[in-house]
Amino acid sequence: MIRRRIAIIGPARTPIAEPFSGGLTAHIRALTERLCRRGHDVTLFAAPGSDPSLPLVELAMNLQLSETARQDVSMPPEVFLHEHHAYLALMTGLARQRGRFDVIHNHSQHHLPIALSYLLPAPMVTTLHTPPTPWLESAVQVGPTPPVRFVAVSRYTAEQWRPTLGPVDVVANGVDCEAWQPGPGGRDLVWSGRMVPEKAPHLAILAARLTGRRLVLAGPVSDPEYFAEVVSPLLGRDAVFAGHLGHEALSHLVRTSAVAVATPVWDEPYGLVLAEALASGTPVATFARGGTVEVVDESCARLAVPDDVASLARAIDEAADLDRAAARERAEKFCSLERMLDEYELVLDETAAA
Structure with missing residues (x-):
């Protein structure tokens, strides 16, 4: 070159x-x-x-x-x-x-x-x-x-x-697989991204609640009105907002989580947070929309019916049993x-x- x-x-x-x-x-x-x-x-x-x-x-x-x-x-x-x-x-x-x-x-x-x-x-x-x-x-x-x-x-x-x-x-x-290192996982779920209606973190909270797992959310509050009116009222002991994290803190959160949840209610062109999760060895549960379905495969993710909270909850439960090594391998080969x-x-x- x-x-x-x-x-x-x-x-x-x-x-x-x-x-x-x-x-x-x-x-x-x-x-x-x-x-x-x-x-x-x-x-x-x-x-x-x-x-x-x-x-x-x-x-x-x-x-x-x-x-x-x-x-x-x-x-x-x-x-x-x-x-x-x-x-x-x-x-x-x-x-x-x-x-x-x-x-x-x-x-x-x-x-x-x-x-x-x-x-x-x-x-x-x-x-x-x-x-x-x-x-x-x-x-x-x-x-x-x-x-x-x-x-x-x-x-x-x-x-x-x-x-x-x-x-x-x-x-x-x-995604930089050197910066996003694989981790041991954990019990909690993670959602990361901009707090905006099209990313729909409120749906992740509702789905996580159906599974009985705690959800930690992280990202910038890009739409304060949406966050205050829709997301904040749903927060509690089982749904915690960690704030807008720098790389080290976010990487630690993702690699020590059981499943990364993504909830786009629009057709995402790609979905970089999914690639970051896979590089961290964390399986994914997400709505089957847009380009996100190209990032993952059955070895590392479960896809839910778009906008369907119950379907997403089932996807979370299934994703939690997936092999973390397979998630990392998918990141190294494709992402x-x-x-x-x-x-x-x-x-x-x-x-x-x-």
Whole structure:
């Protein structure tokens, strides 16, 4: 593999720093660090407040608006304007830096990097972490086909994008099996992720209660109203919220749990928390939705009928009897960060050389 000069474009609103706000920020951190470790010259463009140990250039979330502009009746939410300004400044800046990068890897989920990719002096790879959205479809469809190579995080996500993009390559997300070490398990269950309605931690509490097992939940409260009105009233001695944990504390929690429970009520593109659980040797019980079914198999997980609490409780009981070594083996073979990096290196190298 030729050592490449790689620009990685991250989200403008959420810093790439622990404790991670979600799977995307953890993914970008791991990808950036490991590409550097493999000898590539990487520059990460990401939100202010990102980890300064990374090869970081902070995105310019500092739009200065006049009072006249602020009084305009069409004034959208200010955070939208700051994000728009950050990516507009980035893309026009990259357009003037001919020869600095061999390839640009976009993880922003914002429309401007795709829409303005024709300005760039280097080719772009965009990873599709989400289903199609109106803004992204607009960026893809405007004018000539943008000079972008698209990669989806699962076969499911690739199929969702097929009507717009045609066939899309798949590079499944990976988890650092060195950082997520296997553990002995335990009696309790674990649920980890953002506290938002689409992740539905309240359903995990209800299912755990049916099994008679204690559930420990961890993650950022991304939707305070949902947490206060739906999740918090269900908490008690058998359902405990541990807070937004850093990696070490979260890893310890997951590897000392009997089963990792996931409750998406939307079609998850991938489900990184499942891969983290498997690397910890912890079997999984989850709803059979979206790309999550590609992460696991029968050796390490049980799938429940989507949104069905009783079905999930049965899946938890069955998953608790699965072999923890099989869960770890699944992570090492399918979910490893090294496998993901090998595949991304090939994609980035092919794109840079095209």
